[in-house]
Amino acid sequence: MQLWLIPLLPLAGFVINGVxxxxxxxxxxxxxxxxxxxxxxxxxxxxxxxLGDLQNVYTEHYxxxxxxxxxxxxxxxxxxxxTAVMLLVVTGIGSLIHVYSMGYMAHEGGYYRFFAYLNxxxxxxxxxxxxxxYLLLFVGWEGVGLCSYLLIGFYFDKQFATNAGNKAFIxxxxxxxxxxxxxxxxxxxxxxxxxxxVFQQAPGASEAALTTxxxxxxxxxxxxxxxxxxxxxxxxxxxxxxxxxxLIHAATMVTAGVxxxxxxxxxxxxxxxxxxxxxxxxxxxxxMAASIGLVQNDIKKVFAYSTxxxxxxxxxxxxxxxxxAGIYHLVTHAFFKALLFLGSGSVIHALSGEQDxxxxxxLRGKIPWTCWTMFCASLAIAGFPFTSGFLSKDAILLxxxxxxxxxxxxxxxxxxxxxxxxxxxxxxxxxxQYRGHEHPHESPATMTGPLVVLAILSLAGGYLFRxxxxxxxxxxxxxxxEDLTLMVIASSAGLVGILIAWVMYVAKPGIADSLAxxxxxxxxxxxxxxxxxxxxDATVVKPLVGGSRVLLWKVMxxxxxxxxxxxxxxxxxxxxxxxxxxxSGNIRSYATWVLFGSVLVIVALGIAGGLR
Amino acid sequence: MDTIIFLIFAIIAVVCAINVxxxxxxxxxAISLVGVMGSLAILxxxxxAEFLAAxxxxxxxxxxxxxxxxxxxxxxxxxxxxxxxxxxxxxxxxPLLIGLLGLLxxxxxxxxxxxxxxxxxxxxxxxxxxxxxxxxxxxxxxFEVTSILILIAIVGAIVLARKELD
Amino acid sequence: xAEVPISWFLTLSAVLFALGVAGFLFRRNIITVFMSIELxxxxxxxxxxxxxxxxxxVNGHLLAFFVMVVAAAEAAVGxxxxxxxxxxxxxxxxxxxxxxxx
Numbered sequence: 001m002q003l004w005l006i007p008l009l010p011l012a013g014f015v016i017n018g019v020x021x022x023x024x025x026x027x028x029x030x031x032x033x034x035x036x037x038x039x040x041x042x043x044x045x046x047x048x049x050x051l052g053d054l055q056n057v058y059t060e061h062y063x064x065x066x067x068x069x070x071x072x073x074x075x076x077x078x079x080x081x082x083t084a085v086m087l088l089v090v091t092g093i094g095s096l097i098h099v100y101s102m103g104y105m106a107h108e109g110g111y112y113r114f115f116a117y118l119n120x121x122x123x124x125x126x127x128x129x130x131x132x133x134y135l136l137l138f139v140g141w142e143g144v145g146l147c148s149y150l151l152i153g154f155y156f157d158k159q160f161a162t163n164a165g166n167k168a169f170i171x172x173x174x175x176x177x178x179x180x181x182x183x184x185x186x187x188x189x190x191x192x193x194x195x196x197x198v199f200q201q202a203p204g205a206s207e208a209a210l211t212t213x214x215x216x217x218x219x220x221x222x223x224x225x226x227x228x229x230x231x232x233x234x235x236x237x238x239x240x241x242x243x244x245x246x247l248i249h250a251a252t253m254v255t256a257g258v259x260x261x262x263x264x265x266x267x268x269x270x271x272x273x274x275x276x277x278x279x280x281x282x283x284x285x286x287x288m289a290a291s292i293g294l295v296q297n298d299i300k301k302v303f304a305y306s307t308x309x310x311x312x313x314x315x316x317x318x319x320x321x322x323x324x325a326g327i328y329h330l331v332t333h334a335f336f337k338a339l340l341f342l343g344s345g346s347v348i349h350a351l352s353g354e355q356d357x358x359x360x361x362x363l364r365g366k367i368p369w370t371c372w373t374m375f376c377a378s379l380a381i382a383g384f385p386f387t388s389g390f391l392s393k394d395a396i397l398l399x400x401x402x403x404x405x406x407x408x409x410x411x412x413x414x415x416x417x418x419x420x421x422x423x424x425x426x427x428x429x430x431x432x433q434y435r436g437h438e439h440p441h442e443s444p445a446t447m448t449g450p451l452v453v454l455a456i457l458s459l460a461g462g463y464l465f466r467x468x469x470x471x472x473x474x475x476x477x478x479x480x481x482e483d484l485t486l487m488v489i490a491s492s493a494g495l496v497g498i499l500i501a502w503v504m505y506v507a508k509p510g511i512a513d514s515l516a517x518x519x520x521x522x523x524x525x526x527x528x529x530x531x532x533x534x535x536x537d538a539t540v541v542k543p544l545v546g547g548s549r550v551l552l553w554k555v556m557x558x559x560x561x562x563x564x565x566x567x568x569x570x571x572x573x574x575x576x577x578x579x580x581x582x583x584s585g586n587i588r589s590y591a592t593w594v595l596f597g598s599v600l601v602i603v604a605l606g607i608a609g610g611l612r
Numbered sequence: 613m614d615t616i617i618f619l620i621f622a623i624i625a626v627v628c629a630i631n632v633x634x635x636x637x638x639x640x641x642a643i644s645l646v647g648v649m650g651s652l653a654i655l656x657x658x659x660x661a662e663f664l665a666a667x668x669x670x671x672x673x674x675x676x677x678x679x680x681x682x683x684x685x686x687x688x689x690x691x692x693x694x695x696x697x698x699x700x701x702x703x704x705x706x707p708l709l710i711g712l713l714g715l716l717x718x719x720x721x722x723x724x725x726x727x728x729x730x731x732x733x734x735x736x737x738x739x740x741x742x743x744x745x746x747x748x749x750x751x752x753x754x755f756e757v758t759s760i761l762i763l764i765a766i767v768g769a770i771v772l773a774r775k776e777l778d
Numbered sequence: 779x780a781e782v783p784i785s786w787f788l789t790l791s792a793v794l795f796a797l798g799v800a801g802f803l804f805r806r807n808i809i810t811v812f813m814s815i816e817l818x819x820x821x822x823x824x825x826x827x828x829x830x831x832x833x834x835x836v837n838g839h840l841l842a843f844f845v846m847v848v849a850a851a852e853a854a855v856g857x858x859x860x861x862x863x864x865x866x867x868x869x870x871x872x873x874x875x876x877x878x879x880x
Contacts, residue, residue: 587872591803591811618782622790629794629817633801638809645813648794652820655787659831664839668823671846676816676853683857684809689870713796717789728832729781735831742836743843751840758847765851772858 001047003060003077006087007126009040013119021112033115034098037122041091047079048088054081055473057196059132066135073193078132081474085327085467086129086259089334093251094122096450100342101243103446104349114154114241121147125252129259134183134193137260141179141224144253145172151248152240164236171233175223182216185209199266210267214274217264218281225257225311227285232533234308238300242345245300250307250341251334258314258330262323265475269321279319279400283407283414286312288530290417294424295516295526298355299344302425306381307337309418313396316407322399324471328462329392335461336380336389339454340422343374346447347429350440357428359436366440369448371430376455378426382419383494388462390491395468397490398483408486412493419497427505614658614731625651637691638684642677649673660735663743787828794821808860808872812853819849 013036021029051058057080066073079087098118105114121144128140145168153165183193189209190198202210221227226234237249248254261268261278268275286309293305310333317326348355350367364371380389393415401408434440442448457464504511516523525531582593624647631644649672656665747755798821801814823842830838864870 585877587875588803588806595799595803615782618786622786625790626793626797629797632810632813632817633797633805638807638813641810641813645816648817649820652824655790655824656827658782659787659827661827661830661839661842664823664827664842667843667846671850672816672820676850679853679857680809680813683860686861687809687864687870689807689809709800713793716792716796720789720792721785723785728784730784730787730828730831731781735834737834737836738830738839743839746836746840747843751844754844758844758851761848762851765854769854769858772855773861 001050001058001060001079002043003047003079003130004062005043006040006047006091007123007130009036009043010119010122010126012036014116014123017112017119018116021116024112026106026111029112029115030102033119034095034102036119037091037095037098040122040126041095044087044091048084051079054079054084056080059196070191071187071193073133073135075136076132076194077130078195079130081471082259082262082327083129085331085465085471087126089255089331090122090125090129090252093334093338093454094125094247096453097243097247097251097338097342100246100345100447100450101241103444104243104345105241108241110154114151117147117150117154118243118247121151121248121253125256128256132195134186134195134198137263138176138179138183141220141256141260142176144248144256145169145176145224148172148237148248148253151244152237154240154244158239161239164233164239168233168237171230172223175220175230178216178219178223182213182220185213185216189213195263199264202266203270205270207271207273210271211274214264214268214271215277217260217267218274218278221257221261221315222281223257224260225254225315226308227257227281227312227315228288231285231289231308232536235301235304235529238298238304242300242341242348245304246338246341246345249304250337254307254311255314255330255334258311258318258326261315261318262327262475265323268318269476275319275321277319279316279403279407282312282315282317282319283400283410284312285309286316286414287410287417290414290421292526292529293421294417295523296421297357299347299357299360299425299429300341300355302357302421303337303340303344306340306418306422309414310337310381313393313411313414316400316411317396320396320399320403320407321476322395323475324468325392325395325399327471328467329396331465331467332380332388332392332458332462335454336377336458339373339377339451339458340381342447342451342454343370343377346370346443346451349443349447351436351438354436354438357425360429360434361432361436362430362434363440364430366434367442369442369451373448373451373455374426374430377458378422380458381422382498383415383491384498385491387459389458390494391462392467394487394490398486401483401486412490415490416493416497419494420501423498423501424505427501431506432509617732618655618658618730621651621654625655638689639681642680642684645680646673646677649677658732659730659738660733661738663738663740666740784828784832788825791821791825791828794818794824806871806873808863808870811872812856812860816849816853819845 013032016032017024017029021032024032048054057078059076059078062075062077064072065075098115101114101118105111108114124140124143124147126140128137128144131137131140149165149169152168153162155161186198187193189205190201192198223230234249234254238245268278289305289308289312293302293309296302296305310329314326314329314333317323317329346367347360347363347370350363350370351360354360376387380387383390383393397408397411397415400411504515528534628644628647628651632641632648635641635644649668653665653668653673656662656668795818798814798816798818801817802811805811805814823845826838826842826845828838830836830842860870863875867875869875
């Protein structure tokens, strides 16, 4: 089946564009970059069609990577139904975003570099998804983190962009540390890192061990998928170009944590404590991020917090045992969130770089394609009945009710808030009077084309791709029954949110400001992101940096280590200047030393028994 | 008889050796050294080393010491300037030296309790014939090597001591 | 009365050697130093021949012979060097040949 072609085609694109792209004309760069990803998507389709109904896992083994004592890691790719879903999402949405980037990045510098990094990202993400053991997954995990850093800091001459890139990488690292500990612990308990072997033995292991592994894996997922407490990098990551935000920080990389937890379901089903923790973290993150998103004025920041919130939903699904619901939401979220980001990119492009919602307005006549595709996405994310988002969010909320009813109510409230802030952004951007000074123009077809495709998927994708049924052969059945009352409550929350947003931002525009003035303290708190960044800075960052500078640098490095090395040199010089006195130029002293030496030799021989 | 011969020539040797060390003018030291070598030659005879006794007289006393005397003559070396020495050093030094030498002698005696004794004719294997035979059979390689060594010494000495070419 | 204990020869050799060392260390005239070296070599020769007598072999004689040869060569070359040094520095005092100092 040649699974290796799937990741290797984008890698080839990276190498060609990275090495030779500087001299290529734009058309050639486009062909290489988009062609490699499109070919990869085509190969995915061919592979999946060729594998039939994928009841069993299809594995390909390429070579033995590590062979050391009891540790045996091979370079194995495996495809089962879950992998199939992820492959389609990654390559499909990846291709669309590559096409979109042609138009968006047309006037930017470093064109070839952008596409090279994007292709590299595709390679690592595909390795992550196809991996058949935890270590190879970790390779992809780290690789996508690297590409995220490179792409966030794409405008490397801007300080805030490079800072954001650093922040993303460093915070991710903390999560990766948890992941590494989990990998070590898995190996210690199961003697292997192969999914197949580990999951077979999982039912037999002790619950304490499984819970520990589950919690440590969750730490890794918190870093990569931006949950509490490691979500702080995602809003700052908006410093990168918008296609990057769409691809990496909406559709694919941030979902790697969800994928990893879903993949490890045999471990989690036997560690209910860990699942509970995941669900609690998920719902808390969903609620908190939605609350911050209510008052943000930068259009990309709104959607960034929305991503954090929706990822929280996915973790709620996973944490309540409804793994297929979580993955379902992953797929639909990829559709509508990518569309929201690409749409906002189109708006920004139309306004020549303006990102503040307060300077937009009345754009629906000027950029109609963007407007109405974003409308479709907003409906989906608000959970408007019968959109794809509605189906997936409902599945999760039902599962949450089955697990712990308070999660259902909090989740429903959050759904209302989600609908509110998304439509707030939509109305502020497209309705009312234009409050800016630019000349908006519609984006080229390369940008609006993907928008249309994604809009169709946002609306109808839930029906076209029946993910939960597809994945029912892999995951254990979730116990949540279909409850019509709960579904009605959940969807009405969304409709209420849309209504409030309409009232506040279209019907009576003055209400928003008066409300903000009335609730000054909560408003300031939310607007400043609950001061989480500042708290982290004071409690973690400053002590670490200060401690490093004083203790590790001045005392240890300069003092002890340099002191030792220089000390060796000084001692050698001192010894040399003492020995120099031996060379007195006086022949008789030389003679004396000769005699002395020979006496020493004779005595030594005598002691050693040479003389009798 | 042998004892008397040994004692006489041993004492001569020691006295001449002390003279070598003590005398200020190099020529006096050289003559004393000749005396040492001569006495040693007699002692070699006592030990049955006939060939070597002859070689000692011919090579050492006859060639090497003559060379020394020639060089002293060429350089017109005078007596060493007497530097002020402390009286105490002289007073202590000589007895101390005698004491040291006596101690050395006594130690050697202790290490070698009475065993073999030497008498003239006790060893007859030191004739020229025996030495020659050993020299050209077992010691052939050292023989050849020392020939080369002498050649090098000759060439070196000539190169070092000749007049500079203008 | 006719027998001389062999240890006496060795004692004599040691004494001569010690005297040679003393002269080597304490004399300033370079030719005298050389002669002390010759004295030392002679003492060693005596020692070799004594042991040869004790073991009733001729090997000691051979060794003493080679010592003599080498001493002769060394004397030749050494005196040539002394001549050169004297030509350059006009002194036979080894304490004054100290341009390597410091």
